Amino acid sequence: MSDKKDPLDSATNTSTNSAWGGRFTEQTDAFVEAFTASVQFDQRMYKQDIAGSRAHAKMLNRIAVLGDEDLTAILSGLDTVEQEISEGKFDWSIAREDVHMNIEARLTDLIGDAGKRLHTGRSRNDQVATDIRLYLREQIEFINNEILRLQHGILAVAERETDTIMPGFTHLQVAQPVTFGHHVMAWFEMLNRDASRFTDCQQRMNLSPLGAAALAGTSYPIDREFTATELGFSAPTQNSLDSVSDRDFAIEFCADAAILLVHLSRMSEELVIWSSAQFDFIELPDRFCTGSSIMPQKKNPDVPELVRGKTGRVNGHLVSLLTLMKSQPLAYNKDNQEDKEPLFDTVDTVLGCLRAFADMVPAIICKHDNMYKAAKQGFSTATDLADYLVRKNLPFRDAHEVVGKAVAMGVSTGKDLSELTLADLQQFSDKIEADVFEVLTLEGSVGSRDHVGGTAPEQVKKAIARAQTELAGKT
Numbered sequence: 001m002s003d004k005k006d007p008l009d010s011a012t013n014t015s016t017n018s019a020w021g022g023r024f025t026e027q028t029d030a031f032v033e034a035f036t037a038s039v040q041f042d043q044r045m046y047k048q049d050i051a052g053s054r055a056h057a058k059m060l061n062r063i064a065v066l067g068d069e070d071l072t073a074i075l076s077g078l079d080t081v082e083q084e085i086s087e088g089k090f091d092w093s094i095a096r097e098d099v100h101m102n103i104e105a106r107l108t109d110l111i112g113d114a115g116k117r118l119h120t121g122r123s124r125n126d127q128v129a130t131d132i133r134l135y136l137r138e139q140i141e142f143i144n145n146e147i148l149r150l151q152h153g154i155l156a157v158a159e160r161e162t163d164t165i166m167p168g169f170t171h172l173q174v175a176q177p178v179t180f181g182h183h184v185m186a187w188f189e190m191l192n193r194d195a196s197r198f199t200d201c202q203q204r205m206n207l208s209p210l211g212a213a214a215l216a217g218t219s220y221p222i223d224r225e226f227t228a229t230e231l232g233f234s235a236p237t238q239n240s241l242d243s244v245s246d247r248d249f250a251i252e253f254c255a256d257a258a259i260l261l262v263h264l265s266r267m268s269e270e271l272v273i274w275s276s277a278q279f280d281f282i283e284l285p286d287r288f289c290t291g292s293s294i295m296p297q298k299k300n301p302d303v304p305e306l307v308r309g310k311t312g313r314v315n316g317h318l319v320s321l322l323t324l325m326k327s328q329p330l331a332y333n334k335d336n337q338e339d340k341e342p343l344f345d346t347v348d349t350v351l352g353c354l355r356a357f358a359d360m361v362p363a364i365i366c367k368h369d370n371m372y373k374a375a376k377q378g379f380s381t382a383t384d385l386a387d388y389l390v391r392k393n394l395p396f397r398d399a400h401e402v403v404g405k406a407v408a409m410g411v412s413t414g415k416d417l418s419e420l421t422l423a424d425l426q427q428f429s430d431k432i433e434a435d436v437f438e439v440l441t442l443e444g445s446v447g448s449r450d451h452v453g454g455t456a457p458e459q460v461k462k463a464i465a466r467a468q469t470e471l472a473g474k475t
Contacts (some may be wrong), residue, residue, distance in 0.1 A: 004219045006007065007313065007460065008226060011190060027072065027299045033094065033095060033097075033182055034094050035169075036097065036334070036337075037094045037097045037098065038096060038097065038098045038100055038337050038340065039092055039093070039096065039102055040094070040097050041340055041341055041344060042098055042099045042131075043085075043092055043099045043102070044130075044344065045099055045131045045132070045134075045135050046082070046085050046099055046103065047082065048130070048131040048132075048134035048135045048138075049099050049100055049103055049127065050078050050081065050082050050103065051231060052127060052130045052131060052134065052210060052227075052231065053074075053078055053103070053107075053118060053136060054075060054078055054230075055210065055226075055227045055230035055231050056121075056122055056227060057070075057071055057074045057075065057118055058071065058075075058117075058226070058227075058230060059222060059223050059227045059230070060117075060121065060220075060222075061119060062223060062226060063159070063220065063221050063222060063223060065120055065121065065220055066117060066382060069114075070114040071356055073111040073112075073115075073122075073452050074107070074111065074114055074115065074117075074118055076111070077107045077110045077111040077114075078103075078107060078347045080110055081103055081106050081107055081110070082140050084106070089391075090102075090106065091106075092178075093105075096280060098124070098128075099131075100124045100127050100128065101124075104118065104119065104465050109112070109186050116151040120220065121211070121213065121218040121220040121222050122211070122213055122218070123208065123212075123213045123214035123215075123244070125212070125213070125214050125215065125332045126209045126210050126211065126212040126214075126243060126244050126245040127210075128211055128336075129209035129212070129243060129244050129381045130208060130209050130210045132247075132249075132250060132339070132424050133205050133206070133207075133208075133209070133233075133249065134231065134341070136202075136205060136249070136250065136253055136343075136347075137202055137206060139347045139351075140198045140199070140201065140253070141201040141202075141207045142405075143198055143347075143350055143351060143354065144195050144198055144199065144474075145350060145426070146354035146355055147191050147195045147198075148192060148193060148195070148355060148471060148474055148475070149261075149354075149356060149358040150357050150358040150361060151188055151191050151192070151400060152470060152471065153186050153357075153358055153361040153362035154185070154187050154188045154191070154361055154369060155188065155420075155464055155467055155468060155471070157180075157181070157360050157361060157364055158181040158182075158184050158188070158460065158463075158464050159464055160181075161179065161180040161181045161184070161366055162179060162180055162181040162460045162461055162464075163179060163181075163457050164180040164181065164366055164368055165177055165178075165179055165371060165372050165375050165442045165446060166179070166180050166183065166281065166371035166372075166374065166375055166442070167371075167374050167375040167377070167380055167393075168183070168242055168380075168455070173378065174374070174375070174378025174379075174380050175378075175380065176376055176380050176383055176384075176445065177380045177381065177442045177445045177446050177455075178415070178446060178447055178455040179455050179457060179460055180366055180371065181457070181460045181461050181464075182446075182454075182455040184361075185460060185463050185464070185467070186469055187263075187267055187283060190263040190266075191260075191263065192470075194259060194263060197256040197259065197260075198256050199262075201252045201256050202251065203234075203250065204249060205249035205252075205253075205291060206232075206233050206234045206411070207228075207233055207234060207235055207236065207237045208224065208227060208231055208233035208235070208237060209229035209236075209237050209243035209244060210224065210231070210236075210245050211224040211230070211236060211240075212228060212237065212240035212241075212243035213240065213244075214244070214331075214332070214369075215240060215241055215244055215245070215331035215467045216241075216330060217240045217328075224236035233366040236396075240331075241330045241331045242330075244331050244332045245262050245328065245331040245332050245333070245336075246325070247321065247324070247325055247336060247339050247401060248325075250321060250339055250343050251318070251321045251322060253343070253346070253410050254314070254317050254318040254321050254342070254346050255318055256320070256345065256380050257317075257346050257347075257349075258311075258314050258315045258317075258351045260350060260352065260354075261307075261310065261311040261315070261349075261350065262315075263313045264308075264311070264353055264354075264357060265293070265307065265308045265311040267304070267306065267357070268304035268307045268308040269304075269308060271284065271301060271304040271364075272301050272304050272305060272308070275301050279370075279374070280367060280370045281366070281367055281370055281371050281374070282364050282365060282366055283364075283365040283367065283368060284303070284304075284360065284363070284364065285360075285363045285365070287298070287358045288301070288302070288303045288356075288359075288363070288386050289301055289303070290301055290302045290390050298423065303356050303357075303360055304360075305358060306356075307346055307353045307357065310349050310353055311347060313345070314346050314349055314350065317342035317343070317345060318340075318346075320338075320342045321339060321342055324336070324338055324339060330418070351434070371380050372442065374444050375420075376414070376416050376442065379407050379410060379416065379417055380417075380442070380445070381417055381418065381439065381440045381441070381442065381444075381445045382403050382406075382407055382417060383403075384439040384440060384441060384444070384445045384448065385399075385402075385403045385406065385417060385436065386399040386402075386403045387399075387426055387439070388432075388436055388439045389402060389403070389429060389431055389432070392431040392432075394429065394431055395429075402429045405426075405428045406425055407427050408419065409424060409427075412444070418437065418440040422434055422436070422437075437455070
């Protein structure tokens with residue numbers, strides 16, 4: 001048997017929770033007390049909880065429900081509590097269930113009855129709804145900053161590899177030549193949309209539930225606009241039932257996180273493939289890889305592999321929150337305690353993956369010769385030959401057939417289109433002339449895609465310049 005102690009076994013039932021002790025005639029079962037507690041994980045929101053309490057106390061003082069002396073004592077006491085927590089000197093208690101009751105109990109220990117007055121006109125239901133919004137609002141800032149750092153790294157690679165030719169793929173088959181700079185700029189665009197989604201989510205969640213109380217509001221003449229402004233919200237929420245019971249903003253955050261991780265996973269897949277011996281397009285620095293305990297030659301791309309794996313974890317958290325909310329009647333239900341662990345883990349996972357990528361991507365080493373040789377395989381300039389024939393007034397479907405026959409010859413002879421002779425090509429169309437070889441080179445192919453969004457090096461440079469200007473506005 002294991003010697004490890006179950007953390008739920010450490011709970012004691014020496015006292016009834018003071019938040020509702022007056023109603024109950026027997027103590028909560030020790031296991032149930034621990035099972036229903038959330039302080040083990042929601043304590044990470046202590047700063048947000050204290051900020052909400054400060055705003056609420058100031059508002060109660062403004063409406064003359066809380067005296068000046070009590071307000072001074074509460075604000076001073078909250079400062080002390082925050083300092084104790086930040087310095088690791090705070091005694092968190094499972095018996096007090098959550099971050100809210102732990103802070104309130106310690107505040108009351110410090111300042112007496114004034115601490116008991118703080119909860120006037122509010123409920124833990126609107127407290128936690130406020131705390132989560134404040135917490136996510138801040139975390140989105142951190143996430144977008146990491147996306148920004150990764151985007152800067154991508155631009156550095158794109159600038160360095162603007163002219164680096166590689167095969168572009170569809171169905172993982174060689175399709176047309178592109179530049180590596182153009183390829184990584186596709187990553188940039190994905191991340192641009194990801195950052196935009198998080199910003200939209202942040203704006204939508206930036207409404208204050210504080211004052212909704214348990215579910216119906218409060219009979220006190222509270223000033224919800226004041227507390228909303230104090231906490232940096234754009235406005236108060238407009239329905240007390242909805243304010244305390246919905247977690248759609250958390251679901252939206254997890255959906256945005258899942259999309260971001262899917263993007264990072266796709267990038268990871270490419271890095272894993274490209275760094276394999278079969279492709280050998282890139283090398284990742286040793287600090288982002290590990291070796292094998294049995295095969296001394298191995299260099300495993302563990303960072304992108306792990307990011308690829310963590311995508312499933314974040315996708316699972318999204319499904320968890322969707323399932324959590326799907327059958328809940330209004331208003332608050334204890335089910336909602338289960339929103340925090342998947343939400344918090346999503347935040348931690350996203351930030352970790354972004355930080356790893358932001359450090360790794362600028363350090364990618366391209367193997368230019370291998371990329372170039374691979375681009376010459378698979379008849380990647382076949383479409384260029386078809387376009388050439390169309391410019392010679394051959395209908396595209398007819399041109400498609402001509403090129404198909406030329407490719408068949410290339411397959412049978414083991415030659416690329418550019419290696420066939422003019423006489424070989426003219427067997428299939430008399431419209432083919434000596435200038436055809438200008439479009440059959442890899443350089444000619446990528447250079448001809450000279451339009452917005454195209455892979456031509458000049459267009460990649462313009463895309464980088466636009467991106468740099470855009471990022472400068474976000475810094």
